Amino acid sequence: MRAISAFMNGVTKVNEWVGRILAYLVIPIFVFILIEVFLRYLFNAPTVWTNELTQMLFGLYAVLSGGYILAHRGHVNVDIFHATLPRRVQATVDIFTSVLFFIFVMAFGWFGYEMAKESIATWETSYSAWNPPIWPIKLAIPIGAGLLLLQGIVKLIQDIAIALGVKCPNADETGEAGDTL
Template sequence: MSQADRMTRTDRKAILPGLVRGYVRWIDRVNRVVGLFAMYLVVAMIGILLYSSIMKAVAIPPLWTLEMAQFVMAAYYMLGGGWSLQHDSHVRMDLIYSLWSPRRRAMVDCVTILFLIFYLGVLLYGGFSSTAYAMRYGETSYSSWAPYMAPIKIVMCIGVALMLLQAFAQFFRDLALALGEELP
């Protein structure tokens, strides 16, 4: 019997520190709540577009409806990114990935998620820069409605930050699985 087989279940849980486990649970909980909220933004977008359609048939459509629907849609997919990553519902090119064991997939994911973390870090840096510019100079859209851009840019930065935090949580989850432990 090997030493790994002799380890009790409590010994195996000691692979990752309690702080990391708490972080993964906390980020999962936050992204679950934000993702469920984001799901309802589709209903808000449908309401805005329905209002626009009714007003177009009855009177002159308001200037704000199309752009507001675009803002709501942007908030929907940016705030839902962390939830999508958490539930593994993002798009994946799966040629040989599904043939691998869960542990091998976790090992590969530990490496590939580092690219996602780098990308999200760069995206967040650019988002902060763009948001700061929008806030400092009162940037508005080029449409005839001309809404301020800072609120949607703030929402987009929050969405990227939540996805980055979820990517770290996913890295820890994959690392644990690669080491022979499964995090809930």
């Protein structure tokens, strides 16, 4: 049980760390958009790089933050009925629906890996006027899928413990990652 708890804590800590680092990407995204707006509308001198760079940074933000969001139960749910159920029943439903989650994440990881492998092999660039390398962004896709998969395993373990009525040291009564991290 100690090894499982250590695994759960380790995965959640990694996703917590990644999520907190990624949160700071909002600042340069905001700054680059402001630069573009000022240059374009005040000086009539648009840039060729700000739009593409903000899209790339947001792409990193989106694909790498999935594990952090899952650890905090922040993904969108249809909670009309689910939220009204007792916590143990919610956990049981989540166990059965986790099959769909794992199919999605495995496909996301597989296709992301194939895309990243091909992109790295050719040192792919965007082919725009600015032409930055985009293989690092594509490499982030399978990494993000891996982080999400690991956090999904942690959530599944938490749900199994809650459904069985076993105290799970890594989750509070809502199932969210607890203060043991």
